[in-house]
Amino acid sequence: MVDMTTTLAGTTLPNPVMTASGCAANGKELHRFFPVSELGAFVTKTVMRDPRSGRPTPRMAETPSGMLNSIGLQGPGIDAFCENDLPWLAEQGARVLVSVAGNTAEEFGEVVQRLVASPAWSCVVGVEANISCPNVANRGLVFACDPVSSERVVQIVRTRVPEGVPVFAKLTPDVTDIVAIADAALRAGADGLTMINTLLGIVVDTDLLRPQLAGVTGGLSGPAVRPVAVRAVWQVVGAMRAGTIPTAPVIGVGGVRTGKDALELVAVGASAVQVGTATFNDPSAPRRVLTELEAEVARHGFTRFTDAVGVAHERMVRL
Amino acid sequence: MSSGVVQVAGEVIANRRAGAYHHLTLVAPGVAELAHPGQFVALAVGGPTSANLLRRCFSIHKVKPSGTYGGTVDVVVAAHGPGTQWLTERSAHDPVDVVGPLGRPFPLPAEPVPCVLVGGGYGSAPLFWLAEELRARGCHVEMVLGAASEDRLFGVVEARRTADGVTVTTDDGSAGRRGWVSDVLGEVVDRSGAGVVYACGPMGMLRSVTEVADAHGAVAQVAVEESMACGIGVCMTCVMPVRGNDGETRMVRSCVEGPVFRGDRVRWDAIGGGITRVPDDAVGAPRAGGH
Numbered sequence: 001m002v003d004m005t006t007t008l009a010g011t012t013l014p015n016p017v018m019t020a021s022g023c024a025a026n027g028k029e030l031h032r033f034f035p036v037s038e039l040g041a042f043v044t045k046t047v048m049r050d051p052r053s054g055r056p057t058p059r060m061a062e063t064p065s066g067m068l069n070s071i072g073l074q075g076p077g078i079d080a081f082c083e084n085d086l087p088w089l090a091e092q093g094a095r096v097l098v099s100v101a102g103n104t105a106e107e108f109g110e111v112v113q114r115l116v117a118s119p120a121w122s123c124v125v126g127v128e129a130n131i132s133c134p135n136v137a138n139r140g141l142v143f144a145c146d147p148v149s150s151e152r153v154v155q156i157v158r159t160r161v162p163e164g165v166p167v168f169a170k171l172t173p174d175v176t177d178i179v180a181i182a183d184a185a186l187r188a189g190a191d192g193l194t195m196i197n198t199l200l201g202i203v204v205d206t207d208l209l210r211p212q213l214a215g216v217t218g219g220l221s222g223p224a225v226r227p228v229a230v231r232a233v234w235q236v237v238g239a240m241r242a243g244t245i246p247t248a249p250v251i252g253v254g255g256v257r258t259g260k261d262a263l264e265l266v267a268v269g270a271s272a273v274q275v276g277t278a279t280f281n282d283p284s285a286p287r288r289v290l291t292e293l294e295a296e297v298a299r300h301g302f303t304r305f306t307d308a309v310g311v312a313h314e315r316m317v318r319l
Numbered sequence: 320m321s322s323g324v325v326q327v328a329g330e331v332i333a334n335r336r337a338g339a340y341h342h343l344t345l346v347a348p349g350v351a352e353l354a355h356p357g358q359f360v361a362l363a364v365g366g367p368t369s370a371n372l373l374r375r376c377f378s379i380h381k382v383k384p385s386g387t388y389g390g391t392v393d394v395v396v397a398a399h400g401p402g403t404q405w406l407t408e409r410s411a412h413d414p415v416d417v418v419g420p421l422g423r424p425f426p427l428p429a430e431p432v433p434c435v436l437v438g439g440g441y442g443s444a445p446l447f448w449l450a451e452e453l454r455a456r457g458c459h460v461e462m463v464l465g466a467a468s469e470d471r472l473f474g475v476v477e478a479r480r481t482a483d484g485v486t487v488t489t490d491d492g493s494a495g496r497r498g499w500v501s502d503v504l505g506e507v508v509d510r511s512g513a514g515v516v517y518a519c520g521p522m523g524m525l526r527s528v529t530e531v532a533d534a535h536g537a538v539a540q541v542a543v544e545e546s547m548a549c550g551i552g553v554c555m556t557c558v559m560p561v562r563g564n565d566g567e568t569r570m571v572r573s574c575v576e577g578p579v580f581r582g583d584r585v586r587w588d589a590i591g592g593g594i595t596r597v598p599d600d601a602v603g604a605p606r607a608g609g610h
């Protein structure tokens with residue numbers, strides 16, 4: 001028996017496996033395949049202040065071991081989320097990591113304020129600020145591509161979320177120096193980091209000879225991006241271990257399909273792992289990855305999951 | 320969990336050619352008992368380490384709750400891209416992971432009203448089973464099957480067995496009347512006094528069927544085919560603009576709120592040229608200066 005519990009900035013979860021935002025809707029659909037309360041946490045689809053229709057279709061293209069998506073953060077808005085989705089998750093006994101976003105830094109604050117006021121707030125074990133979305137006030141540049149914008153959002157979110165509930169900043173790998181963004185988010189008060197969001201890409205329809213997605217660009221995800229996620233976690237955790245940026249828990253996400261894939265992220269320093277695109281292939285994937293990860297941790301002789309976190313940094317062959 | 324859907328490690332028991340298509344029978348225990356006409360299954364392709372991650376969706380052609388092999392599900396597959404190629408190359412005993420039944424079925428009329436069932440190409444696949452259920456309720460059933468050419472018609476013989484009347488059209492005249500299903504539909508609706516037209520096929524056909532049904536006083540129930548990544552309602556790729564009971568247009572997931580919609584609720588004005596736009600009046604549509 002392996003002790004699978006993990007602690008993220010003071011919040012202890014029974015196990016480290018989560019859904020990834022936008023890949024599991026808000027729970028009802030996946031609950032038909034496994035009880036959502038069995039996951040360490042359930043991560044909700046990024047919710048914004050107002051209802052959003054999202055982008056035109058086609059919104060997706062399959063790519064080798066992955067996909068491109070441009071959903072455009074479609075959702076019901078925070079009020080409907082608090083009224084319908086959060087209470088349902090609470091009823092199931094799920095621990096919920098709520099993903100939030102705004103068109104501006106102030107809007108992030110408004111979303112959080114309404115979320116905290118929800119009667120179902122007690123099931124929330126953390127808030128994930130999806131700063132990998134466009135900042136309307138800054139010519140649509142993604143918040144997480146700019147340390148100053150990242151800082152501002154994190155500050156606002158952190159002040160609005162009650163003490164004791166951790167705030168995670170979700171970073172995009174589409175930056176020159178992800179360590180600098182991680183540093184800015186942590187100095188602004190983030191209790192932890194989620195890495196990575198999707199990578200920007202384009203697929204051309206070779207019959208029509210035009211971009212396949214109606215929105216032209218989309219986010220690349222799936223096993224194809226796993227090495228990028230592993231690299232990002234490695235770099236940021238490496239900087240934490242070297243003492244160049246503040247130390248904080250990291251949630252790894254990107255291309256996890258099996259327990260072995262999850263173990264890669266854990267070994268480079270992720271204290272929890274999210275399963276996204278693999279869920280489209282196998283609706284049971286998040287639950288299955290938990291079983292497989294436990295077996296992987298046991299195979300390596302660890303009795304506690306946390307002992308496996310970051311081991312790759314210690315086992316590196318120094319040249 | 321009684322959730323109305325199962326995920327099962329299925330197995331191919333038969334794969335036979337049917338004109339331009341392949342007719343596959345899969346052992347998939349648990350699906351048949353839950354399924355209704357108009358629902359679909361989402362099949363994983365390429366095996367457990369496949370680089371093609373997304374599921375492929377197929378209308379359920381028929382189901383058998385139990386038998387020598389346990390419950391079975393039949394689908395009709397047109398080989399197209401890598402996933403459908405892989406499926407049509409399967410032989411007996413090959414494993415295929417099945418999720419289903421998914422989506423909302425065709426709603427059945429409370430009264431035994433005459434109905435017309437329209438299938439375009441492999442779109443006829445779910446209609447025979449529907450025809451049987453309608454006739455069991457006392458409905459007079461007419462079928463209209465259309466395709467580009469004779470080899471792309473599916474189930475003409477079966478149609479003659481299951482329906483009270485069958486009309487066939489092909490674009491090239493290689494079988495039945497030359498032309499489109501919409502050319503003959505009005506006449507069939509009028510002759511049979513149909514109250515409901517059920518249709519499955521390409522988007523352009525569904526739009527015409529809706530227009531003809533409207534013009535001849537019938538309600539159209541159309542099963543759409545939107546590009547789907549998950550089929551189970553978690554990815555938001557399969558949305559379409561559809562008017563709800565409150566008159567508001569929303570971008571709804573065709574895999575859970577569809578694939579069957581009332582034709583007159585679909586915002587056909589936003590669909591065309593391979594793109595579906597978000598109508599300006601849709602709930603949460605982008606505003607000037609907004610997103």
Ligand SMILES: Cc1cc2nc3c(=O)[nH]c(=O)nc-3n(C[C@H](O)[C@H](O)[C@H](O)COP(=O)(O)OP(=O)(O)OC[C@H]3O[C@@H](n4cnc5c(N)ncnc54)[C@H](O)[C@@H]3O)c2cc1C
Pocket residue numbers: 062359373374375376377378379394395396397398399400401402403404441442444543544545546547548578
């Ligand atoms: C509800 C429903 C019922 C369907 N019923 C049938 C049927 O009975 N027989 C049949 O032959 N086909 C049916 N289709 C279409 C079938 O799903 C696609 O042809 C198939 O997924 C294409 O896969 P591919 O590997 O050949 O193509 P690719 O282009 O490689 O597919 C890539 C991705 O795009 C999606 N995709 C591509 N084209 C379509 C499409 N036309 N519709 C939906 N998703 C698509 C695939 O699911 C996959 O995720 C149905 C689709 C839906 C949504």
Ligand SMILES: Cc1cc2nc3c(=O)[nH]c(=O)nc-3n(C[C@H](O)[C@H](O)[C@H](O)COP(=O)(O)O)c2cc1C
Pocket residue numbers: 020021022023045046069071073099130170196197198220221222223225253254255256274275276277278554555
């Ligand atoms: C269809 C789709 C929708 C997504 N929506 C969101 C979202 O709303 N918010 C967010 O933070 N990330 C979103 N993501 C990104 C995922 O949460 C995840 O970071 C990324 O896909 C990498 O993980 P994966 O390879 O396991 O999918 C989405 C990904 C996909 C494929």
Ligand code: FES
Pocket residue numbers: 546547548549550551552553554555556557558572573574575
């Ligand atoms: S196909 Fe994923 S939500 Fe409909």
